[in-house]
Amino acid sequence: MAKTIEELRAIREKMRGQIDLRQKGEDNLRVVVGMATCGIAAGARPVLHAFTEEVRRRGLNNVTVGQAGCIGLCQFEPIVEVYAPDAEKVTYVNMDAEKAARVVAEHLVNNRVVAEYTVGAVEGLK
Amino acid sequence: MIRMNFVRNHVLVCAGTGCVAAKSKEIMDEFQLQLEKQGLTDEVKVILTGCFGLCALGPIVVVYPEGAFYSELKVEDIATIVEEHILKGRVVKGLLYHETVQEGSDTISGLNETSFYKKQVRVSLRNCGVIDPENIDEYIAYDGYEALAKCLTEMTPEAVIDEILKSGLRGRGGGGFPTGLKWQFAAREKSDIKYICCNADEGDPGAFMDRSVLEGDPHNIIESMAIAGYAIGASQGYIYVRAEYPIAVERMNIAIAQAKEYGFLGQNIFGTGFNFDLEVRLGAGAFVCGEETALMMSIEGNRGEPNPRPPFPAVKGLFGKPTVLNNVETFTNITWILLHGAEAFAAMGTEKSKGTKVFALGGNITNTGLVEVPMGITLREIVDEIGGGVPNGKAFKAAQTGGPSGGCIPCELLDIPIDYDSLISIGSMMGSGGLIVMDEDSCMVDIAKFFLDFTVEESCGKCTPCRIGTKRMLDILEKISEGHGTMEDICALEELSAHIKENSLCGLGQTAPNPVASTLAHFRDEYEAHVLEKRCPAGVCKNLLQYFIIPEKCVGCTLCKRVCPTDAIVGEVKQVHEIIQEKCIKCDACREACKKFNAIVKR
């Protein structure tokens, strides 16, 4: 079917979300899920999926979701780290899919760290 | 539950001709296999893409979002990458391009920080190695077809031509004629039928930039040709590609079919009433068919022979109608100029040569491959920095640009900023952008012979100076390299050069003497050594060589004696050996065999 200019631009918008992965912007947020054996055993894969799905659904072009090996705090897995430019790394622990969705909504979209999930809060409880 | 679309890694596998030859198809298949095995197929997208440029290190794979640049991969490596990197998130350092690995740190440097890419500016090749060339949507994602939409809806044809004029873009096919002017001439012709042609014949030995664009970014050519059609009032275009470039032809055909489906080719494009259609025409691989008048003869179904100009194609071209013919690389700049503006384009380059130029870097150089650099960069920067210098500790001797039409540039001239005019001023030319680096072991007479041999072979025979003159020059070069040359021969070469240049019908003959003339100008002493001393200083011309055994180094191991096919070496065990010159056929076997002691030399 012949496309109109509007349709051309709609395709572009749709595709941009998919290819942003290949452009490393300066102001990107990076979400890293610990995916060593310990992380995977503790349920890191659903967390990773939740992040990618949520980021995609919201069309957050400035976020990349990646993975890392063992972060070294195996008892707190699944662990997720969020790196933002000009900010301290935030480490979330004992993550699950629902918590992931909340981190996306609050931290990635609104730039408010979800304090209760962070490693600091959890360690403080003990 | 598996949800669609949560792709988190993109794996880009280079499918340029170089990497395909280096098994990138098998690598792609192995990725699919390993991803299936790990249950990762839904979250990882594997894409075949165009040339990344660093062909020396193929096959190349880039994994995003990390941007990990894996090089020289083997099929066996893929399982490791999938398991370690894609599944566990640990970049496999041992397989990365060494320049992107930072010692003692886990971060990998971006490609743009490596010396090969640092000084490059990607305009023409901007989508190569970035998009999937067989997917029109990916091209659209990178602003594809937006320039066409903008031209058709917001600009008059005159305004389009004006923009190209202002950009200062000159033809990348060799001649460097201002593209905007060429379009303007064709636009002013009154004719119901006009044509746009794209020259993708690319026959220079060593050049592969046009082919790589067709393989890596075919939609860019389609879009630019349609824009040219709108600018001059043409509704039909032809892309002339050599049949020897099958991957390019296949991707071009796929792209044309997709563009037709989306209505970016055909009738009433974007509902504006503008019609444009494209066809691929295959060339049979004759160098002369890259010359514009011969090319059009060939499209018409005639024997590919050049015609005198004028009339120029813009006035009387294909099927006798006004025609704009541009090179592939020229076209790739059109979309960029219309998207970013003529000023942005003109801000790059030198006063008279704007923008960038793609070079195919080859020969005795560490990083062979495709490089795109701003006009005005020096050859030294290209050779030493981007190219990584001459390998194996050898010294640089000369750089050859312009292929069979160009010349050899010596070390003393490496710091000249290169553009169309500076290259001509030193006896070479831009040509299509082949750049062959030669080290100290190259003989300039031999190089000149190589290119003359090529033109003799490729001369179409229509005009006498080219048909017979180049053959005579080759005969003389052969005589010199065999040690029978005289000083009169060198004068004859110079005289023939001038005549052939002056009197040939087309560019093929007019530039054919350049490789001889430029080596004579810059390396005359080397010719004279061949003639006067019967000596080839680089040790290449066999007839002028002799092999010797250095007595102090010879331990009498008899190895050389045993490998000599003509029993030309004599000597007893543990005694110094000797070569009987009359029997030696200079096959180099003894010297190879003596690598341990290096007791055998040629000079």
Ligand SMILES: Cc1cc2nc3c(=O)[nH]c(=O)nc-3n(C[C@H](O)[C@H](O)[C@H](O)COP(=O)(O)O)c2cc1C
């Ligand atoms: C022998 C010969 C071979 C040529 N081969 C090519 C070629 O392979 N590709 C090319 O674009 N131009 C080639 N040219 C130059 C074309 O004649 C023509 O100038 C060019 O395609 C025009 O496009 P441009 O203005 O965009 O550079 C060749 C010229 C000669 C004389």
